[in-house]
Amino acid sequence: MMFHRLQKAVTTSVDCQPGRARRQIRVLDALDAAKTQWYHFTAVVISGMGFFTDAYDLFCISLVTDLLGRIYYHNTASDDPGSLPKRAAAAVKGIALLGTMFGQLFFGVLGDNMGRKRIYSVTLVLMAVCSIASGLSFHHTPTTVVTTLCFFRFWLSFGIGGDYPLSATIMTEYANKKTRGAFMAAVFSMQGLGNLAAGVVVLTVSGSFMNTPTYTADMVGTADYVWRIVLMFGAIPALLTFYWRMRMPETARYTALVGRNLKQAVSDMNKTSWFGDAKKEGILEQTHKIAKIQALIAVSGTLPGYFFTIMCVDSIGRIAIQLMGFTIMTIFILVLAAMNFSKKAGSHLPIGFTAVVYGCIFFFANFGPNSTTFIVPTEIFPTRLRSTCHGIAGAGGKAGAIVGVMLFLYAGNSIPLKLLMLAGCNLVGIVFTVFLPESKRMSLEDITGEIQEEMEHEPEQC
Template identity: 35%
Template sequence: MSTYNTTKLDTEQLNERRREALAKIDNAEFGWFHIRACLVAGVGFFTDAYDLFAINLVTPMLGLIYYGGALPSDLDLGIKVSASVGTFIGQIGFGFLADRLGRKKMYGIELMIIIVATLGQALSGNGYTLSLPAALIVWRVIVGIGIGGDYPLSAVITSEFATTNRRGAMMAAVFAMQGFGYLTTGIVAVILLSAFKTSIIANTQNLDYVWRILIGFGCLPALVAVYFRLTIPETPRYVLDIENNLNKAERDVAVVLKENRNHLQSEDDANEIVISNPAIAKGSFSDFCKYFSKWENFKVLFGTSMAWFALDVAFYGIGLNNSFILSTINFSSVKGDNFNTVWNAAVGQIIIVLLGSVPGYWATVFTIERLGRIKIQILGFVMSCILFCALGFGYNQIKNTSVALFVFLFALTQFFQNFGPNSTTFIIPGEVFPTRYRSTGHGIAAGSGKLGAIIAQVGFSQLKDRGGPNAFIPNLLKIFALFMFIGLLVTFLIPETKGKTLEELSNEDDVSGQGYHNNSLSEEEK
C-alpha cells in the first residue's frame, strides 16, 4: 500500500474533500443507521446498569443465606466497590486503546468480558482456598473492566457518527438505557421472588437460586449486542484523523449514508492507494502534553473530570446503598420476615427508578438540543444540592412525618441527577476533545467519576454506622450536597457544545477550523 504524495495544491484540495466528508456526516438526515447505532450502544449501557446495580439487591440475599442476617460490612463493601475498581481500569485502558487501535477493533471486546465475568459470578461457590464473597469480588473486578470499556467506546462512536443537531439527543438516548437496566434489576428480582416465594418462606437458603439467576440474566442482552458491535464500521472521523486515509473515509461515509459510490471509484481506489493529508496532526505523548498544557484545553479536561467525580460521589453513594437508606425509614426491613425484607427492597428500587431515574434520563433526551448541555448540568447540580440538604438536615423530621414524602424526595434527587449531570457528564467528554484524544479524554473523565464512586462507597460503608446502626446517613446526605455544589462550580469551566461540530469544539489553532495543525505545514505549503 503506497501513499499519495501531495503538493501545495493537493493539500488544499484534500482539506476541501475532508470538509465535505465531515459536512455530510454532520448534516445528514436522521435515518436507520443512526437508530441502529443508538440501539447497539444502548444495549451495552442497559447491561452495564443491570450488572452494576443488581448487586444492590444481591448483597442482602447473601447476608440472609450465608450469614443469617446482614452481610459483614467489609464483605458488603468489597463486593460493591470491586466493580467500580474494575470500571476505573476499563475506562482508562479502553479509552487509550480506542484512540491507538481504533474504535471498531475494541468495540465488542468489552461485552465479551462482561458476559464471561457475569457467568463467573452466577456460578461462584465456596471453596477451600477461595470463599464465595472473594470469588464474587474477583469476578466483579473483571466485569467492571468490561463495563468501563463501554463508556468511552459507546460515547465516542455515537458522537462521531451523529449529526450535529441531534448528537446530544443520540448520546443521551444511549445513556438513558441505564435507567431501563436499573429498573429491570428490580423487575427480574420481583419475578424471581414470586416464583420462589413458597420455597423461600420454607427455607431462606432457597434465595440462592434467586440471586444466581438474577445476576446471570445480565448475560442475555449482552449476547444480543455482541454481533452488532463486532460488525459496526469504523467511524469516518477515526479513518480521517488517525488512520489518515481520505479515500477510505469517503467510501465509509457513502456506505453509512447509502450514497451512490460511483463518483468515488478511481484508479487510486482500485490500487488501494492511501490518500493522506500531511496537515493532519499525529497523536503522541508529546503532542498530548502539548495540547493539554494549554489552559483552554486543560480546563475542559479538568472541568469534565471533576464534575463527573463530584456527581458519582453522590450517585453511587446512594445508588448502591438504596437498601440501607430504605431500611432506616422501615421501608424495606421487615423484622423476622426474610422474604418480605428482600421483596420490599426490590419493590422500593422499582418505585425509586420509575419516579426518578427513568423520567430523568428521558427528560434529558427530549430537551438537551433545546436547553443545551450546560443549562441541564447546572439545573441538575443545583436541585440535587437543595434536595440533599433538605433530606440531610430534615432527615428525622421527614421520615417521622411521612415515609411516602421521604421516598418521593429521595426519588426526586435521582430525577435531577439524571435530568442533569449524570447524563451531561457522559455526553460532553465525548464532544469536546480532538479525534486523536477523544476516547482518551472521555476515559480520563469517566475514570475520575469512578474514583468518586469508590470514595463514596468506602466512605458510606465506614461512616454510616457512626453513632449507631445507619445513624450517620443524614450527615452523609449533607456531604453529598457539598459535592453537588463542587460539581456546580467546575461546570463553569466547560464550554457549551450544543449546535457545534466536533471540529469546532476541538479547540485547536487549525486550518479553517477543521482539525489541521498550522504548524504541521511548512511555511512554503502555507
C-alpha cells in the same frame, strides 16, 4: 444521499487550499449535515448495551449483598436475619467501581490507538462471560464465595468500564451536530432501562421461587439459586447485540482524522445500513419488597429524567442543564438534611414526603449532571484523544464513587452528615461546571479546532 455527499467530498478539491484538510472538512461537513436515519437509532441500542448492563449489575448487587448476608452469615442462635461483614460488603460493592475505573482508562487508550471497532467486541465478550461466571461462584465457605464473586465482578466491571468511552465516542462520531446531544443522552438513558429491567427480573425470579414448596422446606437453599440466576441474566443483553457490534464499521471521523484514509471513511459510512420488618420476613420476601421499591424509583424518577434530557439537551444546552441539575439537587438534599436535623429522636420523616423529595433528586440527577457529564467529554476533546480523555473523565467519576461508598459505609448512621457531604460535592460540581464550554449544535471539529490546526500546519497546494 449522505454517501453521495461523502464520495463527492473525497473526489473534489478546491484550488489554492490545503488539499487534504479541505477534503477532510468536506467529509466531516457531510457527516454533520446528514439527516437522522435508521442506523442512528440502531447505534443507540448497540452502544447503550454497556450502560444497560452496568445499571443492571449495580441495581442487582445491593439485593445480592442482602441475600449473601442472609444465606451465608445467618446466625441461627439470634433473631438477626444476617448481613455481610463491613469488609465483605465494601469489597462486593467497591470492587465493581474499581474495575470500571481501570477499564475506562485501559480501553479508552486502546480505543484511540487501535480504533474503536477493533476492541469494541472484546468488552462485550468480557461482560457476557463474567456475568455468567459471577452466578457460578462456587463455594465451600462464606469467605470463598465472596472472594470468587468479587474476582468475577472486577472483570465484569472492567469490561463495562471499557464500554463507557468506546460507546460514547462511537455514538458521538456517528451523530450529526443537530441531534448529537439527544442521541448521546439516549445512549446514556439505557441505564434507566437497565434499572427497570433488573427490577423486573428480580421480582419475577424471586416471586417464582417464593411460590414453590421447595422454598417453604428450604428457604436458604432456594434463595441461593435466586441471586445466581439474577446475576447470570446480565449476560443476555450483551449476547443479543454481539452480532451487530461485529458488523459495525469504524467511525468515519476516526478513519479520516486519525487513520487519514478518506476513501475508507466514505466506504465505511456506506455500510451504515447494518442495523416490612426484615426480621419477621423470609429471605426472598425482603428482596422482593426492595426490588419493587427500586423499580418504582426507576419509573418515577430515573427514566423521566433521561427523557427530559433527550428532549432538551440540544435546545437548552449541556452546561445549563448541568448547572440546573446540580443546583436543584443541592436544594432538595439540604431540605432533607434540615428535616432530619429537626426531627425528634426516634421519629421518622413522613414516607410520602421522603419519597417525593428522593424522586426529585433522582429526576434532576438524570436531567442534569448524570447525563451531561457523559456527553460533554466526548465533544470537547479532539478525535485522536477522545476515547482516552472520556475514559479518564469517567474514571475520575468512579474514583469519587469508590470514596463515597467507603465514606458512607464507615460514616455511621448519621443521615444528616451524609446528606451534607452530598450537598458539598454538588457545590464543587457547580464551580467546575462554570468553566466548561458549551457545545450544543456545533461541529466536533469546530469545538476542538483540530481542522484549523491542521490547515495552519499544511502547505498550500495549487
